[in-house]
Amino acid sequence: MLKLEALEVSYGEKKILNGIDLELKDGESLAVIGESGAGKTTLALSLMRLVDGSVKGKILFNGLDLLSLPEEAINELRGNRIAWAPQNSNNTLNPVHTILNQVAESITEHKLKNRREAGKQASILLSSFGIPVNRFSAYPHQLSGGEQQRVLLAIASANQPELLILDEPISSLDAPARAEVIELLKHTNQDCSFIVTTHDISTAAKLADKVAILYAGRIVELGLSGEVLSRPRHPYTRGLIRCYPDMTTGKDLQGIKGVMDRSVNGCSFHPRCTQAIEICRKEIPPLRLIQGRHIACHRGGIIPLLSTKNLSKRFDSLLAVDAVKITIEGGETLALVGESGSGKTTLAKLIMGLIEPTEGEIYLEDSLVSNRGKDFYRQVQMIFQNPGESLSHRLSVLELVRESLDIQEIGARDERDRLVRQVLREVELPDSEAFLNEYPHHLSAGEMQRVTIARALVLEPRLLIADEPVAFLDSSLQAKILKLLLKLQEQRGLSLLFITHDIAVARKISDRIAVMKDGKIVEQGPATKIITSPGHAYTRKLSQAALDLSLED
Amino acid sequence: MRNVITYVIAFLFILTLNFLLPRMLPGDPLMAIYGNEALIAMTPELKAHLVERFALDQPLWQQFGAYLLALVQGDLGHSYYYNSPVSSIVLGRLPWTLLLVGTALIISTLSGIVLGIESGWRRGSRRDKSLLTSLMAVSGFPDFFLGILLLIGFSVTWKIFPLSGAITPYSGLSGAALVLDVLHHLFLPATALTLSYIGASYLLTRNTMVTVLKNPYILMAKAKGLPDRVVRYQHAGRNALLPVITQTGIQLGRMVTGALFVEIVFAYPGLGYLTYEALLARDYPVLQGVLLIVAVSVLIANFLVDLSYSKLDPRIRYAH
Numbered sequence: 001m002l003k004l005e006a007l008e009v010s011y012g013e014k015k016i017l018n019g020i021d022l023e024l025k026d027g028e029s030l031a032v033i034g035e036s037g038a039g040k041t042t043l044a045l046s047l048m049r050l051v052d053g054s055v056k057g058k059i060l061f062n063g064l065d066l067l068s069l070p071e072e073a074i075n076e077l078r079g080n081r082i083a084w085a086p087q088n089s090n091n092t093l094n095p096v097h098t099i100l101n102q103v104a105e106s107i108t109e110h111k112l113k114n115r116r117e118a119g120k121q122a123s124i125l126l127s128s129f130g131i132p133v134n135r136f137s138a139y140p141h142q143l144s145g146g147e148q149q150r151v152l153l154a155i156a157s158a159n160q161p162e163l164l165i166l167d168e169p170i171s172s173l174d175a176p177a178r179a180e181v182i183e184l185l186k187h188t189n190q191d192c193s194f195i196v197t198t199h200d201i202s203t204a205a206k207l208a209d210k211v212a213i214l215y216a217g218r219i220v221e222l223g224l225s226g227e228v229l230s231r232p233r234h235p236y237t238r239g240l241i242r243c244y245p246d247m248t249t250g251k252d253l254q255g256i257k258g259v260m261d262r263s264v265n266g267c268s269f270h271p272r273c274t275q276a277i278e279i280c281r282k283e284i285p286p287l288r289l290i291q292g293r294h295i296a297c298h299r300g301g302i303i304p305l306l307s308t309k310n311l312s313k314r315f316d317s318l319l320a321v322d323a324v325k326i327t328i329e330g331g332e333t334l335a336l337v338g339e340s341g342s343g344k345t346t347l348a349k350l351i352m353g354l355i356e357p358t359e360g361e362i363y364l365e366d367s368l369v370s371n372r373g374k375d376f377y378r379q380v381q382m383i384f385q386n387p388g389e390s391l392s393h394r395l396s397v398l399e400l401v402r403e404s405l406d407i408q409e410i411g412a413r414d415e416r417d418r419l420v421r422q423v424l425r426e427v428e429l430p431d432s433e434a435f436l437n438e439y440p441h442h443l444s445a446g447e448m449q450r451v452t453i454a455r456a457l458v459l460e461p462r463l464l465i466a467d468e469p470v471a472f473l474d475s476s477l478q479a480k481i482l483k484l485l486l487k488l489q490e491q492r493g494l495s496l497l498f499i500t501h502d503i504a505v506a507r508k509i510s511d512r513i514a515v516m517k518d519g520k521i522v523e524q525g526p527a528t529k530i531i532t533s534p535g536h537a538y539t540r541k542l543s544q545a546a547l548d549l550s551l552e553d
Numbered sequence: 554m555r556n557v558i559t560y561v562i563a564f565l566f567i568l569t570l571n572f573l574l575p576r577m578l579p580g581d582p583l584m585a586i587y588g589n590e591a592l593i594a595m596t597p598e599l600k601a602h603l604v605e606r607f608a609l610d611q612p613l614w615q616q617f618g619a620y621l622l623a624l625v626q627g628d629l630g631h632s633y634y635y636n637s638p639v640s641s642i643v644l645g646r647l648p649w650t651l652l653l654v655g656t657a658l659i660i661s662t663l664s665g666i667v668l669g670i671e672s673g674w675r676r677g678s679r680r681d682k683s684l685l686t687s688l689m690a691v692s693g694f695p696d697f698f699l700g701i702l703l704l705i706g707f708s709v710t711w712k713i714f715p716l717s718g719a720i721t722p723y724s725g726l727s728g729a730a731l732v733l734d735v736l737h738h739l740f741l742p743a744t745a746l747t748l749s750y751i752g753a754s755y756l757l758t759r760n761t762m763v764t765v766l767k768n769p770y771i772l773m774a775k776a777k778g779l780p781d782r783v784v785r786y787q788h789a790g791r792n793a794l795l796p797v798i799t800q801t802g803i804q805l806g807r808m809v810t811g812a813l814f815v816e817i818v819f820a821y822p823g824l825g826y827l828t829y830e831a832l833l834a835r836d837y838p839v840l841q842g843v844l845l846i847v848a849v850s851v852l853i854a855n856f857l858v859d860l861s862y863s864k865l866d867p868r869i870r871y872a873h
């Protein structure tokens with residue numbers, strides 16, 4: 001029923017939308033998600049042909065080319081067959097007309113009904129959207145923001161449109177009202193197709209069959225909403241979902257590094273992308289169908305940074321790691337959760353090459369890891385449980401942090417010292433001469449752990465394996481170090497394999513969780529899902545234990 | 554309610570001023586109150602009567618009391634020039650001024666609003682630009698000057714309209730013919746006033762339209778698929794109206810002053826022309842009477858504008 005072809009909207013020199021291709025079938029609903037400034041509202045308005053800018057391309061609505069219709073013909077469609085409901089803000093409703101008249105007007109001016117019948121129809125609509133009868137002849141300023149929003153939705157629904165465009169429709173409502181209004185919208189407009197623009201992922205998930213992720217005026221990912229939102233495949237989509245405050249994971253608010261910039265060449269996301277390569281800077285990736293999902297990315301979406309296949313380790317009779325298959329994607333945090341003795345640390349050591357696997361392979365960005373040279377350790381670094389043990393007591397802070405630079409022979413001497421100071425500041429430690437000459441046993445536990453983090457980060461690795469990095473710290477220090485890791489991950493786009501016995505900690509920081517028991521991964525999936533609906537009895541047991549502990553506090 | 558109090562205070566202020574001004578003038582207060590003409594007719598009995606009537610031998614506050622008492626009784630004093638009560642002179646002239654100012658006010662405001670809406674709807678269009686230039690040019694002239702131009706053109710040269718007065722004297726017209734005669738006389742002075750005041754409401758409407766059009770409800774109205782005319786008048790124009798109505802109230806005072814001059818140009822027998830005659834004759838009681846009546850009428854008109862304003866803007870109507 002609706003088809004966009006190479007839609008392009010620009011205001012003067014500035015291109016707001018670029019090469020948008022979309023298709024919507026009868027009764028289908030699509031959510032357009034993006035941060036503010038991505039071009040959502042422009043997209044919504046261009047479907048009404050109400051943008052000021054110049055519009056190129058094609059918008060086909062049931063065979064009509066909206067962009068070439070004469071003004072009267074498009075006016076026939078507006079508010080009648082295609083309706084638009086904006087987000088309520090000050091003066092979205094006309095302050096000098098009663099709300100009933102503002103609803104009825106849509107009906108009478110399209111000559112669909114006479115005044116009386118239109119009034120009746122408008123009353124029915126208003127009450128079905130939950131406006132009390134005694135408010136019908138009220139003026140907008142006499143209503144609450146939520147009520148005003150409902151009036152806007154009633155106006156849009158007035159003529160039972162075939163296509164309803166909702167521009168951030170319900171962000172001004174509180175959570176319970178939202179759910180109710182979504183139901184109402186679906187009910188009042190049966191058989192209607194929806195386009196919903198929103199930055200609110202949960203609205204999108206509830207209201208729409210499909211989602212399109214908009215970034216800097218282009219669609220970067222398109223697919224069924226359930227699939228895209230639970231398993232994003234474009235790096236931006238994942239970042240967006242990650243920074244969405246979702247009560248179910250409790251993962252701290254974490255954005256994507258940098259800000260949106262429309263003026264870059266190539267893939268507009270590349271300055272913020274953790275896996276950008278040469279071509280990303282030069283060419284704009286087209287939206288292509290890649291394994292059942294439309295993705296605009298030169299690398300086909302998020303690539304696995306490190307994966308293991310069938311990885312096993314046997315100590316005499318004990319199978320410590322049993323045919324483990326995990327994948328860590330670029331820029332994500334995978335939490336490996338399990339009790340002590342479940343084989344987590346052994347798995348980490350296998351990846352680092354500290355012990356040899358009995359069986360199985362490890363891949364770093366699709367290439368098999370055989371003998372680990374300097375190159376491997378530049379990309380993969382690890383921090384250990386007990387900083388006191390892992391730091392040599394004979395070296396000063398400066399020497400400790402510089403050590404890996406020395407080994408990798410990076411830069412001249414003073415360049416290395418500069419890098420050391422910089423990384424110390426990054427982990428929120430002093431970079432004074434005095435501190436640089438300090439020896440580990442003079443440091444506090446928190447400082448020591450920060451030094452080990454600095455040591456790992458100074459090489460700018462792409463994957464950091466953190467083995468119970470906070471287990472030895474008291475809870476306030478724990479929180480600080482976790483925050484630091486999240487901050488560093490965001491700034492550097494680091495991937496994190498976070499090993500912990502505490503599912504509560506895992507839930508705070510991870511995108512995905514893998515649960516390990518007796519050397520086997522018994523369950524893995526998005527953190528939200530593992531926490532809210534654990535599939536394995538063992539996971540439930542771990543969650544229960546974490547809950548009990550937190551209740552004791 | 555607070556509004557009403559403001560009006561009461563303004564009203565009392567005007568009364569007090571009207572009472573005090575002549576009494577503050579140096580010299581004989583009787584002379585100041587009654588003007589030259591009175592002196593000629595002045596006899597000791599009359600003087601004694603007047604002193605008593607105005608309580609001039611009493612302290613000021615008692616004089617004020619006497620003044621108010623007289624007012625309440627509808628007594629604005631006596632004109633010795635016309636030899637009749639001031640109130641009847643002033644009230645006899647008042648309708649002509651009301652007719653003139655009322656006509657000009659309504660026409661200039663309404664047409665200013667309509668032209669302003671049309672102009673502001675597509676700002677920068679050819680229509681907007683030509684309207685803007687011509688209206689600005691016309692209202693750049695002072696009202697009496699426009700009056701003189703019209704008078705010379707239409708009455709003296711082309712003789713389409715009468716030279717002076719409000720009706721043809723001694724014509725014995727009645728009914729429709731009388732109405733036509735009145736309109737015929739009204740046309741030029743009303744046009745002069747209208748033309749010189751249309752610019753203000755036009756300009757304000759046009760500018761208000763520009764800001765009103767930026768409001769989200771305009772986009773909403775368009776998205777409803779409403780015809781252009783409805784968006785322009787029901788949605789944009791209706792909102793652009795509000796400041797214009799306020800301005801009309803303020804305008805009114807200025808327009809009354811303007812009318813005084815225009816009336817003189819056309820010898821139109823309203824309060825303006827009366828003032829002119831009274832000034833020439835130094836007929837102080839009449840001057841004071843006119844001043845009082847004009848001030849009070851402007852006050853009342855302003856009050857009405859205030860009332861209509863709150864009718865037009867529900868945000869004020871339901872503010873409490």
Ligand code: SF4
Pocket residue numbers: 235236267268269270271273274275276277280285296297298299300301
């Ligand atoms: S990998 Fe390249 S094309 Fe893909 S999102 Fe990152 S920068 Fe864009």
